[in-house]
Amino acid sequence: MAEIRTFLVESNDVGKRIDVFLSEKIEDMSRSRIQKLIEDNKIKVNAKEIKSNYKIKNGDEITVEVPKPVMLQIQAEDIDIDILYEDDDIVVVNKPQGMVVHPAAGNYTGTLVNALLKKCRTLSSINGVIRPGIVHRIDKDTSGVLVVAKNDYAHQHLAEQIKEHTVKRVYIALTEGVIKQDQGTIDKPIGRHPIHRKKMAVIENGKRAVTHFKVLERYKENTLVEARLETGRTHQIRVHMAYIGYPLVGDPVYGFKKQKFNLKGQALHAMVLGFIHPRTGEYMEFSSPLPDYFQNLIEKLRRMS
Missing domain, CATH: 3.30.2350.10 (Pseudouridine synthase)
Structure with a gap:
């Protein structure tokens, strides 16, 4: 059985968004979690379905169904x-x-x-x-x-x-082609591809997606880049780099059809992750070295350049 919590709106809370109001009232539930419950019609006002931006009124009875x-x-x-x-x-x-x-x-x-x-x-x-x-x-x-x-x-x-985009996420990627500029920002919305539904694409009505990139090394026909995610959309780096004409080496979905390095997938590594520990409030940062296949490929490209 789901747990049902009930709240009655008083005059000093009138005008607040319902997700803000409930995040203040329910200490063990985040605003994003509340918004998800609203989407799933688990939160109602006066027995009626509402949206996250609903402004509460005096005397509203809010019921929250917390799934077990x-x-x-x-x-x-x-x-x-x-x-x-x-x-x-x-x-x-x-x-x-x-x-x-x-x-x-x-x-x-x-x-x-x-x-x-x-x-x-x-x-x-x-x-x-x-x-x-x-x-x-x-x-x-x-x-x-x-x-x-x-x-x-x-x-x-x-x-x-x-x-809130406060998590530090740094990736290392190897692209096809030689990128001329030393750094750049790709701010293009990403959503489901209108025809190929298993793919993502830059589309006008997609969700905002921002990738910052910096060139680390250039080779004869490829570029090693550092990519920092400001947002975290599905396949974001792969889609964004392909959009500007430099798809990732080995990418079977967004890359070149003819692959010359016989990789098992895209050359992309999540090198650094930094965040605030949820319990202690301490900033923590972790990193991992490039896997052997990636490092070996870089050394090969250096010899070829």
Whole structure:
């Protein structure tokens, strides 16, 4: 059974947005979590569905249906993973290229979540059975640093930081072509491709996406860049770099059809992740070196240039 919480609006709160009002009243629930419940029609005013921007009125009766956490049913698997840091609230891992972050249709084993369920006693329940603990993702063929929440409190705080764009996320990428400018910013909205629904694209009515890039090295036909995410849209770096004419080397979706390095996926590595610890308030930053295949490719390109 879901827990039902009821609130009656008094005169001193009139005019507030409902998501702001409830985030002040419910200490263990973030504003983003409240907005998700509103989207799912779990929050009503006077028994009617509303939106997050609803301005509350004097005498409004607000009911909040808090779903009961679902017991995790994904199988725990004894898979070796590189844990960079762990405490009672979070676990930071260095995900290898080729590993899927969480189970999905047709792929329920061998994921990072399967591995974490074996090594951690608990993971947050906010994203349900399939994605426990997953606050943010990196693609299957992207390697690097990822933080996972072990409880709902940590999940809510980390999700809020991501939403406010305060999490530091630095990637290293290898592009096709030689980028002439030393640095730049790509501020173009990203959404689902209008025809190829499994792809993302720069589209007019997409969500705002901002990528800052800096050239680290230039080779004969390629460029090594540092990319910093201001936002975190699906496939953002891959889509943005392809949009300006420099797709990632090895990218099977947005890259060149003819691949010359025989890679297993795009040359993209999440090198640095920095955030405020949800419990202590301390800034923490983690990094991981480039995987061997990536480093070997760079050395090869240096010899060829």
